[in-house]
Amino acid sequence: MAERLTPAAIRADVAELLHRNPDEGSDPENLFxxxxxxxxxxxxLERWREAGMEISFVELAERPTLASWVSLLMSRQPAALDA
Known part of the structure; x- marks a missing residue:
């Protein structure tokens, strides 16, 4: 089962693809x-879908900031399944 996404994990995923440290940049900057x-x-998108997120390319592309993505993804976090 995939791990739950956290704001730190989202920042790290984005930073990895931009070849920078997760603490570089600011939440409101346009990632494009x-x-x-x-x-x-x-x-x-595929990485986050594998983590259970139901999100579309358009939703992310329309709001290309870390602040928007963290807010959107955290609001869609799947409920934890108790074992």
Missing amino acids: ECGLDSIRLLTL
Whole structure:
């Protein structure tokens, strides 16, 4: 089963694809202006879908900031399954 996403994990995923440290940049900056492209966005989308997120490419592309993505993804976090 996939691990739950956290704001730190989302930041780390984005930072990895932008070849920078997770603490670089700021939450409101436009990630497309920082070098994110559609292929990298698809990579993130698939990674997060594997973690159980129900999210679309368009939802992410329309709001390309870490602040927006963290908010959106945290609001869609699947309920924890008790073992």
